[in-house]
Structure formats: C-alpha cells, structure tokens
Amino acid sequence: MLENAKNYFAPMHTAEHILNQTMQRMFNCERSFNNHIEKKKSKCDYHFDRLITSQEIAELSSRVNQTIALNLSVSEELISYDEASAIYDLSKLQQSDNQTIRVIKIGDYDRCVCSGEHVTNTNEIGLFTITSVTYENNVLRIRFKLA
Ligand SMILES: [Zn+2]
Known part of the structure; x- marks a missing residue:
C-alpha cells in the first residue's frame, strides 16, 4: 500500500494507483x-506466480478504464x-517525530500512502493501454501507456 515518494508524471502515476488496486482485487496480490x-510509458513489477493470460490482460485493462471513466x-x-x-x-517510511502521513484516495476505489503528485480527477488520465506483459524470476512486469 506504500508508493515511492517521487515526483512522477501525475496522470501516469495516478493510473498506477488504479492499476495496483485492480491487481489486488483481481489476483489478491500485493501492490507493485x-x-x-514516465510520461510516454511506464512499468510496474509484481511478485507473482505465473504469466497472466491475454484474457486476464484484457479484463485488467478494461477494469482500469472503467474506473477511470467513473470520473472519480x-x-x-x-x-x-x-x-x-x-x-x-x-x-518503508522513515519515522520522525510528529510525522503526518498523506493518504491518497481515488473515490472509494483506492486508498494508499503516497507523497507523489496526482491528478485531481480520473477524467484527466486518458485511455489506459497495456503494451506488454512479461514474467521472469517470479516477477510479473506490466508495461502500459496512456492515450
Ligand atoms: Zn501516488
């Protein structure tokens, strides 16, 4: 549930939150x-036990796009x-005294601790497309882009 604290390209990074939540819901796996x-293309790695099927890839991208289309x-x-x-x-966080934790919520779909930059509404993300999926050494890598 913890995301890296980097200043990512906001639409891509927000899509990553939705992808992570959708992976959790579909496969009961951990977030990437x-x-x-990056602005043009991104990739997320998941601890996984197999390569997912083309049918699962289609369902995954469909679910992500359905969530984006809710204008959350x-x-x-x-x-x-x-x-x-x-x-x-x-x-993964370093604790300091009186630390305040920032939680990012995407409608009621996803909540996670993150200090990155996000869009204010999912209608700013665009169309999510999975470009390739590979599996090696127990790692499922999903590459995607936005249009
Ligand atoms: Zn974030």
Whole structure:
C-alpha cells in the first residue's frame, strides 16, 4: 500500500494507483514493489506466480478504464503516524517525530500512502493501454501507456 515518494508524471502515476488496486482485487496480490513511471510509458513489477493470460490482460485493462471513466475525484487526507500505522504497512517510511502521513484516495476505489503528485480527477488520465506483459524470476512486469 506504500508508493515511492517521487515526483512522477501525475496522470501516469495516478493510473498506477488504479492499476495496483485492480491487481489486488483481481489476483489478491500485493501492490507493485518496483516501478518506473514516465510520461510516454511506464512499468510496474509484481511478485507473482505465473504469466497472466491475454484474457486476464484484457479484463485488467478494461477494469482500469472503467474506473477511470467513473470520473472519480482524487483527494488527500493527512493522518497521524499512529493512525496510519494501524491501517497501512509503513515499514518503508522513515519515522520522525510528529510525522503526518498523506493518504491518497481515488473515490472509494483506492486508498494508499503516497507523497507523489496526482491528478485531481480520473477524467484527466486518458485511455489506459497495456503494451506488454512479461514474467521472469517470479516477477510479473506490466508495461502500459496512456492515450
Ligand atoms: Zn501516488
């Protein structure tokens, strides 16, 4: 549930949140443990046990696009470290005194701790397309772009 604290291209990075949540819902897997987000193309890596089928790829992108099409508002919520640690895995964060945790919510679809930049509504994301999926060493890599 923890995203890297980088200043990503906001539409791509927000699509990544939706992709992660959709992966969790479809396959009951963890959010991507490694990713590379760029304006033209991005990739997310998941700990996984197999390559997903072309039918699953189609369903995954369809679900992501259906979520984007709901025009969900993207909002932030600031909560205390103690409150956040009860809900989220904060092991990748460095704790400091009186730290406030920023939670990004995409409608009621997704919530995660993140300090990156996001769009304010999913209608700014565009069409999500999976360009390729590969599987190696227990890692499923999904490459995608926006149009
Ligand atoms: Zn984020």
